[in-house]
Ligand SMILES: Nc1ncnc2c1ncn2[C@@H]1O[C@H](COP(=O)(O)OP(=O)(O)O)[C@@H](O)[C@H]1O
């Protein structure tokens with residue numbers, strides 16, 4: 001029976017370091033989530049006819065894309081030709097074509113592993129997409145219990161363009177799981193099935209990271225901080241970004257190919273950059289201490305948050321010209337609070353290992369993470385100075401109410417902030433009910449819980465989830 005390669009990658013919650021992580025001077029704290037993306041690949045056969053790649057995202061009404069694979073004359077680069085008239089998926093296409101070219105350069109038996117094509121299925125856990133509509137259709141209340149009753153990877157009853165995302169980073173987790181599954185299918189890397197990776201696996205994971213960052217930047221048409229891809233690869237950590245210059249050349253080459261419809265990025269161009277020591281990103285492990293949990297909620301405030309990043313960066317740039325000190329001071333103040341948060345988490349985790357009994361006592365008595373108020377106060381200052389709703393007043397009221405629940409030790413707006421989501425850190429899962437009562441009775445905005453918590457585990461090769469078996473018709 002044909003082997004099916006399945007790789008899963010977690011979603012992300014940036015709990016500290018929004019905006020700052022765009023600048024290599026600063027770091028951010030990102031938690032991987034228990035909500036994950038899964039990408040399953042199997043070879044179709046070995047006939048000599050045209051080579052086809054079919055990709056299916058069965059959660060979407062329009063989630064099916066088919067391609068014919070071609071090669072450059074020197075057989076050092078791949079080309080994908082879309083078959084059929086449906087909506088294109090740039091994120092999927094860009095990833096497949098560059099990963100195939102990378103595998104062409106690195107796999108010993110590329111043709112045998114490609115066969116006459118690949119069958120690819122991609123799904124994300126329900127938390128990546130808002131389930132409000134699902135629950136409404138089933139006349140179920142917006143509660144954890146209702147969410148838990150939904151089938152896994154349930155249909156969104158939506159097109160991919162219209163789906164309501166919850167901010168866990170679907171595109172980064174999708175691209176990362178697809179990149180890792182392709183590189184693993186062709187034997188270019190080996191992905192561990194549990195947390196501890198061997199040195200060879202760690203090298204492979206770095207290659208997946210670099211390739212996924214490249215594909216994500218190319219698909220998005222910009223070089224972001226990359227914390228979302230990094231956490232899809234490594235799970236929870238303190239993130240320092242890569243210098244954008246590492247990707248400049250490759251991105252220019254890829255974009256010139258798109259303009260001229262030629263294959264301009266070939267395997268050797270990719271291997272000159274991806275998986276090399278030109279990358280200066282940094283990953284330091286940080287986890288929630290044992291017992292602590294992350295609770296997440298998706299907010300519907302009537303309108304979703306506009307893209308805040310460009311506004312904040314424009315303000316910072318303008319300020320830098322007129323009052324360098326002010327912008328710099330705000331960034332430094334936030335960074336100091338963020339670093340205090342990292343230190344607290346590390347100290348607590350160290351204590352839990354070294355002196356479990358003392359740790360349990362500290363945990364029992366913990367009422368607040370010391371840095372939490374500073375982080376929020378400085379973010380509000382940033383909101384006010386830049387005139388951008390990073391922690392809008394509506395969110396301030398909700399976060400204060402969450403912090404007032406016994407057992408909640410930190411609440412905040414993740415990532416870029418805005419109206420769309422909140423996170424809470426709790427000392428143990430037992431205060432979840434009380435927290436959820438605050439959320440369900442909140443009237444100013446509609447607050448929907450997510451099922452996911454934090455997860456330190458990054459990329460993992462896994463067995464085919466049973467819910468995916470039916471998507472491989474021959475099984
Ligand atoms: N399940 C999926 N299957 C295929 N592509 C997906 C899937 N989920 C997300 N994507 C891709 O990611 C894009 C969304 O990217 P983006 O708007 O940046 O979302 P996010 O903020 O969740 O990363 C979609 O248009 C699609 O191309």
Ligand SMILES: C[C@@](O)(CCOP(=O)(O)OP(=O)(O)O)CC(=O)O
Pocket residue numbers: 014017018019020021022167168169224225226227228309414415416417
């Ligand atoms: C502002 C940022 O530093 C953080 C944004 O974090 P979010 O978690 O809000 O991200 P999206 O998934 O793109 O909406 C921008 C960045 O680092 O790219």
